[in-house]
Amino acid sequence: MARKTGSHSDITGPRIRAEAQRLFARHGFAAVSMRQIAAAVGVQAGALYLYTADKESLLVDLLKGHMDDLLAAWAAQPRGGGALARLERFVRFHIRFHLDRAEVVFLSYMELRNLGPENFAQIEALRRSYENELEAILKAGQAEGVFALPDTKLATLAIIAMLTGVNTWFREGGRLSRDTVEEIYWDMARKAVAA
Amino acid sequence: MARKTGSHSDITGPRIRAEAQRLFARHGFAAVSMRQIAAAVGVQAGALYLYTADKESLLVDLLKGHMDDLLAAWAAQPRGGGALARLERFVRFHIRFHLDRAEVVFLSYMELRNLGPENFAQIEALRRSYENELEAILKAGQAEGVFALPDTKLATLAIIAMLTGVNTWFREGGRLSRDTVEEIYWDMARKAVAA
DNA sequence: TTTGATAATGAACATTCGTTCAGATAACTT
DNA sequence: AAGTTATCTGAACGAATGTTCATTATCAAA
Known part of the structure; x- marks a missing residue:
C-alpha cells in the first residue's frame, strides 16, 4: 500500500495539526510521540514529514x-x-x-x-x-x-x-x-x- | 567502583529531589530523563532507584x-x-x-x-x-x-x-x-x- | 489512456528511554 | 579487626524515540 484513496493534503494537513494540538494539550509536548499523532490521524509516522519539518x-x-x-x-x-x-x-x-x-x-x-x-x-x-x-x-x-x-x-x-x-x-x-x-x-x- | 567516600542517604536523597525539581521545572517532566537527574546529582542512574520506586x-x-x-x-x-x-x-x-x-x-x-x-x-x-x-x-x-x-x-x-x-x-x-x-x-x- | 505529480507506506537508522541486578566498596557495629 | 549493612557502579534489557528514504498507489492533467 502507498497513497490512500481519497487522500488529499488539504485534508491531512489540518488533521495533523488538530490531532497534534489535542494530544499535546492532553499529555504534554514531550510526552507525545510522532507515531501517536500519526496513529490519531490514521497514517504512518513518515507521512507527517510531508507536512512539518x-x-x-x-x-x-x-x-x-x-x-x-x-x-x-x-x-x-x-x-x-x-x-x-x-x-x-x-x-x-x-x-x-x-x-x-x-x-x-x-x-x-x-x-x-x-x-x-x-x-x-x-x-x-x-x-x-x-x-x-x-x-x-x-x-x-x-x-x-x-x-x-x-x-x-x-x-x-x-x-x-x-x-x-x-x-x-x-x-x-x-x-x-x-x-x-x-x-x-x-x-x-x-x-x-x-x- | 561502588559506594563513594562520604556518601550518605541523608545527603543523596534530598539532592535527588532538589535536582529533579530543578530539571522538571526547567524542561518538563517528560523531557527529563532519569540519567539527566543522576548526572546532576553526580551518580549513576541505577542509584536513583534506592530513593524512588x-x-x-x-x-x-x-x-x-x-x-x-x-x-x-x-x-x-x-x-x-x-x-x-x-x-x-x-x-x-x-x-x-x-x-x-x-x-x-x-x-x-x-x-x-x-x-x-x-x-x-x-x-x-x-x-x-x-x-x-x-x-x-x-x-x-x-x-x-x-x-x-x-x-x-x-x-x-x-x-x-x-x-x-x-x-x-x-x-x-x-x-x-x-x-x-x-x-x-x-x-x-x-x-x-x-x- | 497514458503520464507526471502527489500522498502515503513500511522498513530501517542510530539513540535514548526507564528499570533491573549482580558485584564492589565504604561506613558502621561489635 | 572482623563482619554486617548501606550505598553505588556498570552493564544489560527490551521498548520506544525522531527522522530518512526507496518504493508504491492514487489523483489530476494531457
Missing part, C-alpha cells in the same frame, strides 16, 4: 497561529468609547476567545519552554503586543480619572492572569453559563481597577 | 510535599481579626510563599497530567482544601457586609489565579520589590471584592 515546528505552528488569531480577532472588535467601555469589551472578549480555544491556550502557557530561543522570542513578542492592548486601555482610564492604578503594567498582568484562570476550572454544562462567568469576572475586574 | 513517584513526592508545606505554613499564620484583615494576610502570604518556591509552583501547575488518577486526585484534594481557606474568608466578609460577591467560589479562583500569576513575570532584582508587588496586588484584590 520536525516535531518542534508542529508546536511552533500551533502557538504562532493561535497568537495571530488572537491579535486578529481583537483587532476586529469595535474600538470606540471611553476606557470603561473598552475595558469591558476586552474582558468579555478575552474570556470568550480563550474558552473557545482551551486546548491551544493550555499549550501556549505550558510548552513555551520546548521552543528554541528564536521561536520563543517570537511568541513572546506577540504575547507582549496583546498585553499592550490592555495596558493602553488602563492608561487611558488613568488619564480619564476613572481608574486608579499604582502600576498599569502590573494591573495588566494581574487582570490577564485572572481572566485566563477561567480556563483552568470552567467546564461546559457546569454550574455556570459562559455569560454568567463573563458577568462575574467583569464585575471583579471593573472594581479592581476603579478609581 | 519510579519516575512518577519522584514527581508525586515533590508535588505532595509542596502542598503539605503550603497548608502547614498557612495553618501557622495568625488567625484572628475581621474578614478584611484575614484577606490581607492571605494575599500577602500567598504571594510570599509562592515567590519563594517558583520552581515547584510551576511544576504543580504544569505536570499534574503526568500523574496517575489516584495521585492526581490526592493532589487535587489538597489544592481544594487550600482554596477552601480563602473561600471561608470571602464568605465571612460577605456575612459581615464588607465584601459583595455574586459567587464566592468564582471569586476564590479568580483571586488565586491573579495572585499566582505573579510567578510568571516576577524576577528578583527587577523593577519592583516583593513588598511593592504585595502592596499593589493587595490593593487590587481588596477593591475587587469590596462591597
Whole structure:
C-alpha cells in the first residue's frame, strides 16, 4: 500500500495539526510521540514529514497561529468609547476567545519552554503586543480619572492572569453559563481597577 | 567502583529531589530523563532507584510535599481579626510563599497530567482544601457586609489565579520589590471584592 | 489512456528511554 | 579487626524515540 484513496493534503494537513494540538494539550509536548499523532490521524509516522519539518515546528505552528488569531480577532472588535467601555469589551472578549480555544491556550502557557530561543522570542513578542492592548486601555482610564492604578503594567498582568484562570476550572454544562462567568469576572475586574 | 567516600542517604536523597525539581521545572517532566537527574546529582542512574520506586513517584513526592508545606505554613499564620484583615494576610502570604518556591509552583501547575488518577486526585484534594481557606474568608466578609460577591467560589479562583500569576513575570532584582508587588496586588484584590 | 505529480507506506537508522541486578566498596557495629 | 549493612557502579534489557528514504498507489492533467 502507498497513497490512500481519497487522500488529499488539504485534508491531512489540518488533521495533523488538530490531532497534534489535542494530544499535546492532553499529555504534554514531550510526552507525545510522532507515531501517536500519526496513529490519531490514521497514517504512518513518515507521512507527517510531508507536512512539518520536525516535531518542534508542529508546536511552533500551533502557538504562532493561535497568537495571530488572537491579535486578529481583537483587532476586529469595535474600538470606540471611553476606557470603561473598552475595558469591558476586552474582558468579555478575552474570556470568550480563550474558552473557545482551551486546548491551544493550555499549550501556549505550558510548552513555551520546548521552543528554541528564536521561536520563543517570537511568541513572546506577540504575547507582549496583546498585553499592550490592555495596558493602553488602563492608561487611558488613568488619564480619564476613572481608574486608579499604582502600576498599569502590573494591573495588566494581574487582570490577564485572572481572566485566563477561567480556563483552568470552567467546564461546559457546569454550574455556570459562559455569560454568567463573563458577568462575574467583569464585575471583579471593573472594581479592581476603579478609581 | 561502588559506594563513594562520604556518601550518605541523608545527603543523596534530598539532592535527588532538589535536582529533579530543578530539571522538571526547567524542561518538563517528560523531557527529563532519569540519567539527566543522576548526572546532576553526580551518580549513576541505577542509584536513583534506592530513593524512588519510579519516575512518577519522584514527581508525586515533590508535588505532595509542596502542598503539605503550603497548608502547614498557612495553618501557622495568625488567625484572628475581621474578614478584611484575614484577606490581607492571605494575599500577602500567598504571594510570599509562592515567590519563594517558583520552581515547584510551576511544576504543580504544569505536570499534574503526568500523574496517575489516584495521585492526581490526592493532589487535587489538597489544592481544594487550600482554596477552601480563602473561600471561608470571602464568605465571612460577605456575612459581615464588607465584601459583595455574586459567587464566592468564582471569586476564590479568580483571586488565586491573579495572585499566582505573579510567578510568571516576577524576577528578583527587577523593577519592583516583593513588598511593592504585595502592596499593589493587595490593593487590587481588596477593591475587587469590596462591597 | 497514458503520464507526471502527489500522498502515503513500511522498513530501517542510530539513540535514548526507564528499570533491573549482580558485584564492589565504604561506613558502621561489635 | 572482623563482619554486617548501606550505598553505588556498570552493564544489560527490551521498548520506544525522531527522522530518512526507496518504493508504491492514487489523483489530476494531457
